[in-house]
Each structure stands twice: as C-alpha cells, then as structure tokens.
Amino acid sequence: MAFLDHVLQPPTYGWQDDNGHLVKPGKAILLQEFFSRLNLIKNRKNWLPFISWLKVLCLVPFFVLFVFKFFTVWTLLAAFVYGMIIMGTHGTVWHHRYCTHRAYRFSNNFWRFVTRHLTLNIIPEEIYVVSHHVHHAKSDKPGDPYNADGGFWYCFLADVNHQPIANDLNEADYNRISRLMVHTGVKGNSYRQYQRWGSYARPLATLITWLVNWCFWYAAFYLAGGHALACSLFAAAGVWAIGVRTFNYDGHGHGKDKQREGVDYHRDDKSINQLWPGFVAGEWHNNHHLYPKSARSGFKSYQLDTAWLYIRLLYLLGAVTSYRDDKQNFLNKYIHHNPGHSVYETVKDHTVDY
Ligand SMILES: [Zn+2]
Ligand SMILES: [Zn+2]
Numbered sequence: 419m420a421f422l423d424h425v426l427q428p429p430t431y432g433w434q435d436d437n438g439h440l441v442k443p444g445k446a447i448l449l450q451e452f453f454s455r456l457n458l459i460k461n462r463k464n465w466l467p468f469i470s471w472l473k474v475l476c477l478v479p480f481f482v483l484f485v486f487k488f489f490t491v492w493t494l495l496a497a498f499v500y501g502m503i504i505m506g507t508h509g510t511v512w513h514h515r516y517c518t519h520r521a522y523r524f525s526n527n528f529w530r531f532v533t534r535h536l537t538l539n540i541i542p543e544e545i546y547v548v549s550h551h552v553h554h555a556k557s558d559k560p561g562d563p564y565n566a567d568g569g570f571w572y573c574f575l576a577d578v579n580h581q582p583i584a585n586d587l588n589e590a591d592y593n594r595i596s597r598l599m600v601h602t603g604v605k606g607n608s609y610r611q612y613q614r615w616g617s618y619a620r621p622l623a624t625l626i627t628w629l630v631n632w633c634f635w636y637a638a639f640y641l642a643g644g645h646a647l648a649c650s651l652f653a654a655a656g657v658w659a660i661g662v663r664t665f666n667y668d669g670h671g672h673g674k675d676k677q678r679e680g681v682d683y684h685r686d687d688k689s690i691n692q693l694w695p696g697f698v699a700g701e702w703h704n705n706h707h708l709y710p711k712s713a714r715s716g717f718k719s720y721q722l723d724t725a726w727l728y729i730r731l732l733y734l735l736g737a738v739t740s741y742r743d744d745k746q747n748f749l750n751k752y753i754h755h756n757p758g759h760s761v762y763e764t765v766k767d768h769t770v771d772y
Contacts, residue, residue, distance in 0.1 A: 421591060421594055422551065422552050422555045422556070422561075423561065424584060424587075424591075425548060425552065425583060425584060425587070425591065425594075425595065426548070426549055426552055426563060426580060426581065426582065426583060426584060427582050427583065427584045427585055428584075429443075429451050429579050429580060430451060430454075431443045431447060431451065433560045433561045434560035434561070438560065439560070440559075440560045440565060440567055440568060441560070442567070442568050442569060442572065443568075443572070445571045448571045448572060448575055448579060449571070449575070451575075451578075451579045452575045452578050452579055455467060455578050455579060455582075456468050456471060456578055461616075462614075462615065462616075463585045463615060463616025463617070464616075465615065465616075465617070465621055466542050466544065466545060466582060466616075466617045466619055466624070467545065467577060467578040467581075467582055469542070469624060469625070469628070470540075470541065470542055470545065470577060470578075471578070473539075473540050473628065473659070474540075474656060474659045474660065477652055477653065477655060477656030477659065478656065480649045480652035480653045480656060481653040481656050481657070483645075483649040483653070484497065484649050484650045484652075484653035484654075485653075487646075487649070488645070488646040488649050488650055490646075493646055493647065493650035494650075496643075496647060496650055496651060496654075497650045497651060497653060497654035497657075498654070500650075500651045500654045500655070501651075501653075501654025501655060501657045501658045501661075502654075502658070502698045502699075503698050503699075503724065504536075504537060505537050505538070505654070505655055505658040505662075506658065506662075506695070506698045506699030506701075506724075507698070507699050507700060507724040507725050507728060508536050508537040509541070509662060509699060510699045510700045510701055510715075510724075510725035511533060511536075511700075511725045511728050511729065512533055512534055512536070513541060513543060513546045513547070514546075514550070514701075514725075515713055515725060515729070516530075516533070516602075517543050517546065517547045517599075517601075517602045518546065518547045518550045518551065519710055519711050520601060520711070521711050521712055521713035521729075521741060521742050522713045522729050522732075522733075522738050522740065522741035522742070523738065523739050523740050523741070524732075524737060524738055524739070525736055525737055525738065525739045526737075527603060529732065529737035529738070530603050531603065532737075533732075534602075534603065535631055535634075537635075537655070538631065538632060538635055538652070538655040539627060539628050539631035539632065540655060540658075540659050541577075541659075541662070542619060542624070543599070543602050543604050543619075544583065544595075544599060544604065544617060544618045544619050545577050545581045545582055546581070547598060547599060547602070548581075548583050548595060548598055548599075548618075549563040549564075549576075549580065549581035549582075551598065553666075554707070554710055557670070557686070557687035557688075557689065557707065558670060558673075558687045558688050563576050563580035563581045564576040564580065564581075564666035564667065564670075565670075565673075566666065566667050566669075566670035566671065566672055566673035566688060567673035567688075568673070569667075569673070570664070570667050570672075572667075573663075573664070573666045573667035574663050574664060574667065575663075576663075576666065577663065582616075582617075583595060583616075583617065583618065585616035587612075589609045592609050592612050592618075593609070595618050596618065599618050604618070604619055605619075605620050605623045606618045606619070606620070607619070607620055635651075635652075636648050636652070639651050639652075665695060665701070668692065668695070669689060669690065669692065669695065669701070669703040670687065670688045670689050670690070670703075671688045671689075671690045673688065674688070675688060676688070676690050677689075677690055677704065678690075681704070682704040683704065683705075683708055683748075683752045684704050684705070684707045684708040686707070687707060689703045689704045689706070689707040690703060690704050691703060691704040691705060691721070696716065696721055696722070696723075697722050698724070699724065699725065700715055700716060700722070700723035700724050700725035700726055701715065701725075702715040702716055702717070702721050702723070703715075705717050705721070705748070708744075708748065709744035709747065709748060711742050711744075712742055712743060712744035712745075713726060713729050713741035713742055713743055714726040714729075714743045714744070714745055717744075717745050717748040717749065729741055
C-alpha cells in the first residue's frame with residue numbers, strides 16, 4: 419500500500435465503501451467521531467488535536483471581552499486586519515507554502531523561527547502538513563482528508579477526524595513522516611516516543627512553544643495598545659481559527675463544479691479561485707493546485723498575493739535564499755498558449771519526498 423494511502427489515521431467510518439465510493443457520514447456520526455478522537459482519557463494519542471481545539475477554546479474569553487468590553491471602531495478595524503489579513507497570510511506563508519510545499523528556503527534558522535512565530539501559534543504544523551500532501555495526491559477523491567464532497571461538517575471537523583497521522587506506523591513509514599517535517603524546525607519524536615504519543619510533535623515542547631508564543635504576543639499587543647488591543651487581536655485569532663476550518667470546503671466549491679472559464683484553469687479537481695481568500699491570504703486555490711510548489715499563487719494582475727509579498731520582502735532582505743515562482747509558466751501555457759520551455763523542467767523536484 420502506498421505511503422499516502424495509510425499515513426493518516428482512518429476514521430472509524432472509513433474513507434470509501436466496497437465499491438470505492440466516498441463514505442459520507444451524517445452530522446451526528448461526524449460529531450461522534452470528533453468527540454471520540456478528542457477524548458484523552460480513552461487514548462493519550464489524541465493529545466495533539468485536543469491541544470489544537472483547546473487553543474480555540476482558550477480564545478473564547480478574549481472574544482467575549484472584545485465584544486462586551488473593548489468594542490470600538492478601532493479595535494474592530496485592528497481585529498479585522500489581524501484576524502483576516504495577518505493570520506490568513508501567515509497560514510499561507512508558513513503552513514502552506516513553506517512547511518508543506520517547500521516553495522522557498524530560508525537563509526538561516528533565525529528567519530525560519532521569526533516566520534513561524536510571526537502570529538499567535540494555533541494550528542499544529544504536523545496536522546496541517548502531512549494531511550495536506552494527501553489532499554494534493556487525492557483531491558476530491560476518497561481519502562482526501564477534507565473532501566468537499568463529504569459536506570461542510572466532513573471538512574470542518576477534518577483536523578480531528580481525518581488529518582492526524584496514523585498511530586500504528588512502522589518505523590520506516592514514521593521516518594518518512596520525519597522527512598516531511600524536519601525542515602519546519604518542529605522538534606520531532608523518536609520512533610519509540612511516537613509509539614507512546616502517536617505524533618511527530620513532542621507534547622512538552624508543543625506546550626512550551628504555545629505558552630511562550632502567546633505570552634510574548636499578549637505582552638507585545640499590550641505594550642502597543644493595552645488590554646483593549648491585546649484582547650481584540652486574540653479574539654481575532656480565535657475567529658480566524660474557526661474560519662480557516664471552513665476554507666477547504668469553500669476552496670473546493672462545496673463539492674460542486676463551480677469552476678469558471680477564464681478564471682479556473684486547473685480542471686483535475688474541484689478547486690476554485692475565490693476573491694476573498696485570494697485577497698486576504700494569497701490563497702488562489704485553483705492556481706495553487708495548478709502549481710503547488712510555487713511561492714506565488716496570484717498569477718493574474720488583479721490577484722493580489724500578500725503571502726508572496728512577504729516572501730519577496732524576505733528575499734530582498736537576504737532572509738530567503740531561493741524560491742520557486744511559476745507565474746511565467748502559467749502565463750505562457752494558459753494565457754499566451756505557448757508553453758515553450760518551462761523554467762523549472764530541469765530542476766530536480768526537491769519537494770515531494772514520500
Ligand atoms: Zn485543495
Ligand atoms: Zn497545497
């Protein structure tokens with residue numbers, strides 16, 4: 419069985435039925451699976467998705483304070499910019515383009531550290547990265563961890579129900595997980611530790627990273643604008659954490675064929691380019707499925723790509739040494755209809771190392 423077929427912990431309802439069709443459980447079954455896989459008493463190997471949702475829960479009090487105590491036009495504006503543009507762009511820059519697709523390289527670990535901690539620490543890298551490789555390999559097919567065809571709840575609860583790595587991998591497969599993660603700088607478990615915790619991430623290091631990151635940012639926001647600003651931006655991060663879980667369902671057209679002529683050029687799956695995630699986070703998702711390893715996804719003149727602007731800025735500062743940019747390949751092939759010689763055809767593929 420190919421690595422990507424069994425690297426994720428399958429849900430109890432399975433990925434597909436005997437005829438190879440996607441299993442589409444109802445909301446009650448999905449929620450039952452969700453709470454079962456968050457249950458630490460039942461299985462300590464559930465710890466990483468548990469922590470991920472615990473963070474969301476911890477942001478709720480900040481949201482309440484924001485709405486009932488600190489709500490002004492200015493805090494709303496700050497929350498909007500932070501929760502939509504900064505958090506959104508960071509997700510694209512860090513989790514998506516660097517950790518998963520290795521679309522660019524840092525000149526040293528300092529800049530990697532800065533980029534990782536540029537915002538509140540929320541989504542565990544391991545849950546995002548490994549499952550996202552599976553998403554690209556099986557887009558809109560059974561086994562796709564956030565198959566939009568499964569419906570809203572199938573995607574919304576995916577980081578618990580479908581995205582964590584399998585907890586019964588053999589040593590060779592666990593080493594392949596390590597190879598998918600090592601460049602992120604996240605400290606990984608040995609195989610023996612993995613057998614105990616079911617994860618690549620180490621529990622203590624994960625908790626310390628979370629705590630220090632949040633303390634640093636609360637202090638920084640407080641110094642800049644008191645509790646009003648700090649609570650507003652923490653609330654915004656909470657809204658983002660919920661909102662980002664809806665992206666995969668939206669980004670693949672709710673499982674329907676919503677691709678448009680002259681907008682969506684990649685036709686092998688249901689991914690679509692959408693204005694909102696495009697403008698606030700550089701997630702031009704159909705373009706991205708066309709050129710997954712590109713550090714830029716905004717190819718057309720109106721397709722603002724804030725994540726690309728950050729990567730370019732780091733490149734100009736010397737913090738990024740190289741990146742891949744497929745804009746010219748896109749224009750040659752799909753706009754000028756003159757594929758010519760791809761500028762990357764001869765470059766060894768360093769990204770996929772399954
Ligand atoms: Zn996709
Ligand atoms: Zn991707």
